[in-house]
Amino acid sequence: MPPGAPLLEVEGLSVSFATAGGRLRAVDGVSFSLTQGRRVGLVGESGSGKSVTAQALMGLLDAPGVQVEGELRLGGERLTATDERRWRTLRGNKVAMVFQDPAAALNPRMRVGEQVTEGLLVHQGLGRAERRRRAVELLTRVGLPDAGVRVDAWPHELSGGMRQRVCIAMALACGPQLLIADEPTTALDVTVQAQVMALLARLQAETGMAVLLISHDLGLVAEWCDEVMVMYAGQLVERGPAARVLTRPRHPYTAGLLASLPLPGERRERLVEIPGMVPDMRAPPSGCRFNPRCPRADERCRAEAPAWSEEAEGGHRCHLPLSEGT
Amino acid sequence: MKGDAVTAPHPSPLPEERGASRASPLLRAEALHKRFSVTPSLLGRARGEVHAVSGVSLSIPTGTTLALVGESGCGKSTVGRLVLGLTRPTSGRVFLGDDEVTALSGERLRRLRRRMQMVFQDPGAALNPRMRIADAVAEGLLVHHPQLSRAERQARVAALLERVGLRPEAGQRRPGELSGGQRQRVVIARALAVEPELLVADEPTSALDVSVQAQVLNLLMELKAERGLTFLFISHDLRVVEHVADRVAVMYLGRLVEEAPRETLFARPRHPYTDALLSAVPDPRPGRRRARVVLDGDVPSPLSPPPGCVFHPRCPLYARLTEGERARCRGESPELRTLDDGVPSAHVACHFAERM
DSSP: OOTTSEEEEEEEEEEEEEETTEEEEEEEEEEEEEETTOEEEEEOOTTSSHHHHHHHHTTOOOSTTEEEEEEEEETTEEEOTTOHHHHHHHHHHTEEEEOSOHHHHSOTTSOHHHHHTHHHHHHHOOOHHHHHHHHHHHHHHTTOTTHHHHTTOOGGGSOHHHHHHHHHHHHHTTOOSEEEEESTTTTSOHHHHHHHHHHHHHHHHHHOOEEEEEESOHHHHHHHOSEEEEEETTEEEEEEEHHHHTTSOSSHHHHHHHHHSOBTTBOOSSOOOOOSOOOOTTSOOSSSTTGGGOTTOOHHHHHSOOOOEEETTEEEOOSSOOOTTO | OOGGGOOOOOOOSSOOOTTOOSSOEEEEEEEEEEEEEEOOOTTOOOOEEEEEEEEEEEEEETTOEEEEEOOTTSSHHHHHHHHTTSSOOSEEEEEETTEEGGGOOHHHHHHHHTTEEEEOSOHHHHSOTTSOHHHHHHHHHHHHOTTSOHHHHHHHHHHHHHHTTOOGGGGGSOGGGSOHHHHHHHHHHHHHHTOOSEEEEESTTTTSOHHHHHHHHHHHHHHHHHHTOEEEEEESOHHHHHHHOSEEEEEETTEEEEEEEHHHHHHSOOSHHHHHHHHTSOOSSTTOOOOOOOOOSOOOOTTSOOSSSTTGGGOTTGGGSOHHHHHHHHHOOOOOBOOSSSOTTOEEOOTTGGGO
């Protein structure tokens, strides 16, 4: 792969599920690319499609009733949702994932050391002693206290923060080029969240991997990411450098999200509300999907779905974007 | 609303709590302790006792909000349950106005509970999935105001639904047909139905989307102003707490480590744990965050809390002390005290808070 070429390219990704109430299009025409070594945040509320997008990037959507369209290229290689054999080689080796709930991500009946090196066994065929040595090494690298002892611990003997460290060690065991972290600290306390994000920052810098951080927390994304993508109702509505998107958003939804947050040191009488709620994806609004909640919406927004507008750095999906200067 | 629920606050018959404002408190909790015994588990742990709440005293003046802050397992939700009389303390007393919650049981406790209602994190679990919304809201009225006619009850329910921002048709729906934010509005309407004086809100917006959180917080603050409600607001989210609280109490491993007026606590935390908590809060404005203090390790198990100050094994300040000073942190549990810094209403439980 030539230097500077995108590590991951996603073009027109759409995912729909068969449900009792009809077909639900959870992700609708999402396109973006990720460059090696970048930290990119994917922000959205529940039902925005951010986690389904992540599952598509891990090849985890090959199931009855699920339809995946669009193109995915990882390191230049074109991938389809159904090539499970190929995905099995790529998962762990090229792209790995850390989930919100470390308790659910670990096998409760397997000692943590064995889980951490399970991938190594599959991919590199190591012996037992070597495997254990590697496990201690990996657990030490993620800052698990007393790794030499805890390598033999069961998941339930560890705290939530320690379990998430084990999951991170597991994800990084085979040196992936892309790590997808889906709400990795949402289930953790705020002081432990700070530890885990500091750990991910250190590992990202050491390995030069790209990280896609999926989160509902704009604060976390602001602090941690170089770039931000915002999803609403299955679509990407804004993308750009974190410092720009979070100070001068172009899309009214991004602006609304920012305004609705209580900010440290700036107490206001009332928080700015985004009226209404996220749409039912079985029957999304016509025109722009945000129009029923948007303070700027006019006739055109109600009638015509905005196309993606590419800008110098990033872009947006809005007929009436906020001006760049403000 | 009818006036029967708006009892004028009575002057406190007991000496004022440290930290109470001069207005008489609606709620007072005195030296609450709660121990839970732990039965032997499959994991083969020895039988033990968890000291979930250790000597917590609180006082909330009428019409104000006290936020109780801490991480999971610190005992904040247990304090909420003790205040409501849902759990009996091992020792200590709770007063609502002149009535001692901890001295009542049965019918008398039920009657007192009309004056204090709760809003929990998960509105889905708080509502019976088979009950229509209007019936859920009317339930408390049936119990506490049986004299109301059917028409009067329906009129009150309609007014309450409207007040919390729901359409009248929502009354005919069942919880499963509503969104999380709408369900939390229903829970709030149900709590308001009996015209309480105190609302205990335990993580009321934690399960909601960001865009909906602001709606619910605004609603709670409007209701506070409009009805003179008093709040015990339990939360792990310091951004929310800074927005809603008048005073803030911080808990760690079952103990209060700091209690102070909101502005004071956020401007200048006096306890090293509060300082670390505040610095860990992510700020969406790039470059605006406080210098981060990352604490090592996890919160210790409440089954075997560290001796002396329970925070000392993780304390960034401890690391900067002399060996003689450290011995004190390890040996002696600090009491809440005021500092000689011109803020007599701020209390901190740290032997060396002056060094912060």
